[in-house]
Amino acid sequence: MPxxxxxxxxxxxxxxxxxxxxxxxxxxVLTAVFAFTNMSTSxxxxxxxxxxxxxxxxxxxxxxVAPTVVDALSQASFVVDEQSIAKAQAAGTDAQxxxxxxQQLSGKAFSEERAFERELKSLRYRPRSIRDLKLAVDxxxxxxLNTRFASAAEAREAVSELVPSAPADVVDEIVDASYTGWRWxxxxxxxxxxSSDTWRLVGNTIFYVAVTLSFTVFVGLFLAVTTFYLPAxxxxxxxxxxxxxxxxxxxxxxxxxxxxxxxxxxxxxAAQALGLPAFNYMKGSVPTAWTIVIMVNGFIGAAFxxxxxxxxxxxxxxxxxxxxxxxxxxRWQQIRFIILPHLRWPILFVVSYQTLSLLSSYQEIxxxxxxxxxxxxxxxxxxxxxxxxxxxxxxxxxxxGAAMALILVIVGVALSILYLRLFRFDELLSRPKIEF
Amino acid sequence: xxxxFANWPIVLVLLIISTPIIIMYAFLVIDTxxxxxxxxxxxxxxxxxxxxxxxxxxxxGDVWRPTLTTILFTASIVVIVLGxxxxxxxxxxxxxxxFRRYFLAVVLVMHAFPLVTLIIGVFLVLQFVGLYNTLTxxxxxxxxxxxxxGIWIMKGFYDTVPWEIEMAGVQDGASRFTxxxxxxxxxxxxxxxxxxxxxxxxxxxxxxxxxxLAPSADFEVLSxxxxxxxDPDSTTYNFNLFKSVGLFYTLPILALYAIFRDxxxxxxxxxxxx
Numbered sequence: 001m002p003x004x005x006x007x008x009x010x011x012x013x014x015x016x017x018x019x020x021x022x023x024x025x026x027x028x029v030l031t032a033v034f035a036f037t038n039m040s041t042s043x044x045x046x047x048x049x050x051x052x053x054x055x056x057x058x059x060x061x062x063x064x065v066a067p068t069v070v071d072a073l074s075q076a077s078f079v080v081d082e083q084s085i086a087k088a089q090a091a092g093t094d095a096q097x098x099x100x101x102x103q104q105l106s107g108k109a110f111s112e113e114r115a116f117e118r119e120l121k122s123l124r125y126r127p128r129s130i131r132d133l134k135l136a137v138d139x140x141x142x143x144x145l146n147t148r149f150a151s152a153a154e155a156r157e158a159v160s161e162l163v164p165s166a167p168a169d170v171v172d173e174i175v176d177a178s179y180t181g182w183r184w185x186x187x188x189x190x191x192x193x194x195s196s197d198t199w200r201l202v203g204n205t206i207f208y209v210a211v212t213l214s215f216t217v218f219v220g221l222f223l224a225v226t227t228f229y230l231p232a233x234x235x236x237x238x239x240x241x242x243x244x245x246x247x248x249x250x251x252x253x254x255x256x257x258x259x260x261x262x263x264x265x266x267x268x269x270a271a272q273a274l275g276l277p278a279f280n281y282m283k284g285s286v287p288t289a290w291t292i293v294i295m296v297n298g299f300i301g302a303a304f305x306x307x308x309x310x311x312x313x314x315x316x317x318x319x320x321x322x323x324x325x326x327x328x329x330x331r332w333q334q335i336r337f338i339i340l341p342h343l344r345w346p347i348l349f350v351v352s353y354q355t356l357s358l359l360s361s362y363q364e365i366x367x368x369x370x371x372x373x374x375x376x377x378x379x380x381x382x383x384x385x386x387x388x389x390x391x392x393x394x395x396x397x398x399x400x401g402a403a404m405a406l407i408l409v410i411v412g413v414a415l416s417i418l419y420l421r422l423f424r425f426d427e428l429l430s431r432p433k434i435e436f
Numbered sequence: 437x438x439x440x441f442a443n444w445p446i447v448l449v450l451l452i453i454s455t456p457i458i459i460m461y462a463f464l465v466i467d468t469x470x471x472x473x474x475x476x477x478x479x480x481x482x483x484x485x486x487x488x489x490x491x492x493x494x495x496x497g498d499v500w501r502p503t504l505t506t507i508l509f510t511a512s513i514v515v516i517v518l519g520x521x522x523x524x525x526x527x528x529x530x531x532x533x534x535f536r537r538y539f540l541a542v543v544l545v546m547h548a549f550p551l552v553t554l555i556i557g558v559f560l561v562l563q564f565v566g567l568y569n570t571l572t573x574x575x576x577x578x579x580x581x582x583x584x585x586g587i588w589i590m591k592g593f594y595d596t597v598p599w600e601i602e603m604a605g606v607q608d609g610a611s612r613f614t615x616x617x618x619x620x621x622x623x624x625x626x627x628x629x630x631x632x633x634x635x636x637x638x639x640x641x642x643x644x645x646x647x648x649l650a651p652s653a654d655f656e657v658l659s660x661x662x663x664x665x666x667d668p669d670s671t672t673y674n675f676n677l678f679k680s681v682g683l684f685y686t687l688p689i690l691a692l693y694a695i696f697r698d699x700x701x702x703x704x705x706x707x708x709x710x
Contacts, residue, residue, distance in 0.1 A: 008612050009533030016524030016587060019516075023580030024546055027557025034560065045563055219453065226446045234443075238450055240697075244461055247693050249641030251659045252682040255666045256460045259675055266459060299457065360553045363644055367663075381553065388556045389648055401556050408553045416545040 028409060035189075035403035039182035041396045048181020049148045050155035056178055057145075069170060072163040078116040078140045080105045088139035097125040097136070113137065152179075188403035197375075205380040208293065209358045215298035216354055217347060220305025224343075225335060227306075228313045239306065246303035254367035257296050258282065282369050286376045289369045293377050296364045305350045312346040313339065352419045360408055366390075381408060468680040486680040496681065502661040506640065509575060509657055513639040514632050516579035517586045521631060522624070524583075525590025526616055530602065540591075546584035555648060562649055569653045574646050578639060586631055593627030594620065630699045637689050637700075658685045 010017075039045065052073060061070045085102055089095070100123050110116035117137055120126055127133050142162065149155035155175045160166065166174075192198050223242055227235035245253060259265045261281040271278040281288040316338065324334050362382035365371065371378030371386070378386075388401020451458075468486050470479030489496045527533065528540050558577055559568070567573030597620055605615035621628075643659035662685050666678035693700060 006533045009527050009531035009536070012523045012527035012531060012616075013533070013539070015520045016527075016583060019520060019576070019580045019583055020543075020546070022561065023558060023577055024554065024584075026561050027554040029557075030560045031554065031557040034556075045560065222453075223450070226450055230443060230446065234447060238454065241454055241457055241461075243693075244457060247637060247641075247689055248686060249643065249659055249662075249689065251641075251643045251663050251666075252686055255662070255678060255682060256464060258666075259463075259679070260456060260460055265675075266463065295456065367643075384553075385555065389559060398556065398560070405553050405556050412553060413545065420541060420544060 031402045031405050031409060034399055035406040036184055036186060037182045037399045037402075038185050038187065039397075039399040039402075041394065041398075043180060043182040045398070046181075048179055049150055050152060050175060050178045051148050051180055052145060052155075052159075052174065052178045054145065060174060060177060065170060065173065066166075069163050069166045069174075072166075073159065073174070074145060075111060077142050077162075078110040078113065078137070079142050080108050080140060084140045084142070088136060091135070091139050093136045093139060094125065094127060097123065097127065100125050113141075116140065152176075182399065185399075188400045191400070192403060192407075200375075201378065201380050201383055204376075204378060205359065207290075208377075208379050209355060211290075212294050212297045212301065212358055213351060213354050215294055216301030216305050217350060219298065219302040220309055220350065221343070221347070223302060223306040224309030224313055225339060227310065228339075229331070239310065242299075242303045242306055244303075245299040250363055250367065253300075254296065254364060257292065257368055261288075261292055283372050286373060289373060289377050293365055293369055296368055297358065297361065300364070301350075301354050301358075304354075308346045308350060309343055312343055316342050349423065352415070352422065356412055356415050356419075360412060380404065384408065464679050464683060467676050468683050471676070486676045487684075489677065489681060490684070496665050496677065497661070499658075499661065499681070499684070502656045502658045505571070505655045506658040509571065509642075509646075510636050510639040512575045513579045513582070514635045516575070517582050517635045518628055518632055520579075520583060521586030521590045522621065522628060523616075524587045525592075526594055526620065528587065529591045529594035530620075531612070543584045543587050547588050555644075559649060569650045571650065571653065571655050574649050577649060578642055578645050581645075582635055582638060586635065589631050589634075590624065590627055593624040597623045626699070633692060633696055633700055637692060640689055661685075 054074065057070050057074050061067060080101060085098060088098055088101075101120070104123065105119060110119070117133065120133060120137065127136065147158070149158060152175055155178060156171055159171050159174055163171075223238065227238050230238070248256075261267050263280040267281060268278045279285070282292050283289065320338055321334060324338060329337070360381045362379060362385055365377060365379060365382050366385070369377045371382055384401050384404035386401075387397050387404060389396060391397070466479060469482060469484060471481045471483050472479045489499055493499070528536060528543070562568040562573045562577070565573075567576065601619050601623065602615055605619045606612070610618070641659065642657070643663065646653075646657050646660055647663075662678065662681050665681050
């Protein structure tokens, strides 16, 4: 009964499926979807409304909308009709006063607030306080400026009511431009391609990945090979020491680097004592900032590489080494002709795995230099994160950030699939032996 | 092994490239119990005053609440990761089902794939389901992001269990679930233990997810607490204080690591299989 065993499998798998769909599949889809929107803090995540603002009118004028229409829209007018009287009644304006307004001013319109106010002041039942009078005046104001309309139809109605002369397509244009929610667009990508910042980011990222990766591999190799030759005690002391960066929580680890390189920190104090230039090395100059970023990440990577390489070294048949020594091989020859060939696959693995994780890692950079000084140590992943979730100006551009992240996702998936082929995925898979 | 080469040059070079680590970690411990004169890194006196934050909340705010939150946070993540990885790993290792191959490939891609890239998407998902700014949301996301790794590790451990055990169980009429529960799970206890250790260390150190996905929530984990204490731009910035807090925060991890080093090495190395 294959169906039944399928069900068992699915039942075992379902909790994992649920979480993985929620936190992997869905985020990937959302990233892809929102990469094609202009969503930001100001547009909100759910839908928006229609608001005609002063700024918008200014830009509409610049776009060639007839000035008469724009001016009419920006003007408030005061109209006494059934609608406005009902509105004032609902707002609690004195009934006698209202009746008088209706009687004397019905059907009249005023383009200036002052004129209307003067007219009201001359009435017998006017309220005593100026504040109440102003409140009453407000009820008769007819303006679209800064009013929030929930739907396009409402906004269209309000605009055509205020400017009956405006042609329908102009009204549509105004209403469309007044939408505050997000919309579909490909401008994120055109912006990325045309911006010169983008290419600098790409350059930074390539530099960062290449140098950190070389640091990781060479230091990792050096550590693994040297500890391999050292007596057990010294070897385990060094390997434990180098594991510390990998297991220390990232906040403490980066804060320790800050202590090490910040103003008043260790290197600063030492440099002062020796008469060398002392400044905040993490933020004071570009070369020192890069050096620190690379070391902060490189130390973590080197620990990872060391573990893998040491594991692989232990698998080398020791007779090969004995034999080479009996033949008079120098240590360098041993490393070159026995050890390195054995480490080919582990090295390839570290390179592929680290490329991917360095490409997308920004946690350490964020917590140390935060891309500074200026934006010199900003990499692609950090910029994408800052754009979408961590902007100084307070306007988080989810759309643009998602577009940047999407590019990383695509690169990441392509590389992972390539690696799966490289590391022979098929061999990892065996068929179940109980079929029923 | 070989004795025909001198060791000291190697040790010297190793010491030189290890200098930053040695200095940072040595001073991490030393500075918490000493005072040093301004403008110098060399301590000149012994004191326990940097540890006052443990009993006196006026210096940095109460430290025990974040500690409890972190314990809760870590424990929930470990439970979720263990629960889901042990079932899914079993399914992928042993059970016959459609698309098993593809699912395994997808898990592997996810494992190789850097998760931080997804943070924007995860942020939007949490906004939509209303778990933004909640501890539950952060726990679920963190556990979710650890899952591919956990599933992969557990699958590896299940693969080493002999088929005979399972066949014997099925022969005697037990259901697949009972076989898994009563016969197979006890066989992979070392795997569960190693995964629990790893998940605990990982969750304990997590900083980014609570910071981004629950920026204004009413709970605080120790990593956030430490980062607040150790902001170099703040006026109360004090190297000794943040080191004491940092050491307090990291001690459980160092202890776990010291006790279970061998098992962890297994998973650190084995977890990143090719």
